[in-house]
Amino acid sequence: xxxxxxxxxxxxxxxxxxxxxxxxxxxxxxxxxxxxxxxxxxxxxxxxxxxxxxxxxxxxxxxxxxxxxxxxxxxxxxxxxxxxxxxxxxxxxxxxxxxxxxxxxx
Numbered sequence: 001x002x003x004x005x006x007x008x009x010x011x012x013x014x015x016x017x018x019x020x021x022x023x024x025x026x027x028x029x030x031x032x033x034x035x036x037x038x039x040x041x042x043x044x045x046x047x048x049x050x051x052x053x054x055x056x057x058x059x060x061x062x063x064x065x066x067x068x069x070x071x072x073x074x075x076x077x078x079x080x081x082x083x084x085x086x087x088x089x090x091x092x093x094x095x096x097x098x099x100x101x102x103x104x105x106x
Contacts, residue, residue: 002035002037002044002076003035003044003046003074003075003076003077004035005033005035007074008033008035008046008048008071008074009025009030009033011070011071011073011074012024012025012030012033012048012067012070012071013025013026014070015063015066015067015070016066017029017052017053017059017063018059018062018063019059020053020103021102021103022095022099022102022103023099024050024063024067025096026095026096026098026099026102027053027094027095027099028090028093028094028095028096028099029050029051029052029053029090029094030048030049030050031049031050031051031085031088032047032048032049033046033047033048034046034047034048038078038079042076043076043077043078043079044074044076044077044078044079045077045078045079045080045081046071046074046077046079046080046081047081047083048067048071048080048081048082048083049083049085050064050067050082050083050084050085051084051085051086051089051090052084052086052090053090054090055086055089060084064082064084067080067082068080068081068082092105
């Protein structure tokens with residue numbers, strides 16, 4: 001059974017910025033998700049473009065490694081690539097309604 005984008009997003013919601021009590025999807029850190037079948041196998045490759053709340057984030061490597069580990073937990077995923085980008089820059093306007101509720105923001 002192929003991996004769906006919905007499964008990927010659900011898995012990404014298990015990933016948190018260690019400094020904030022909110023998952024990276026609701027924080028608006030995930031910019032793009034690509035789910036691609038691997039032609040020579042019954043596996044899937046996932047490519048994620050994400051950002052961080054700050055370009056100077058000292059936990060950048062830890063967060064991207066956590067994302068990659070979580071994606072590789074999905075059955076049928078052979079490869080997971082995480083690209084951290086800063087264009088467009090992250091802002092508070094990217095936080096979802098659920099994220100604002102979690103963080104106690106208006």
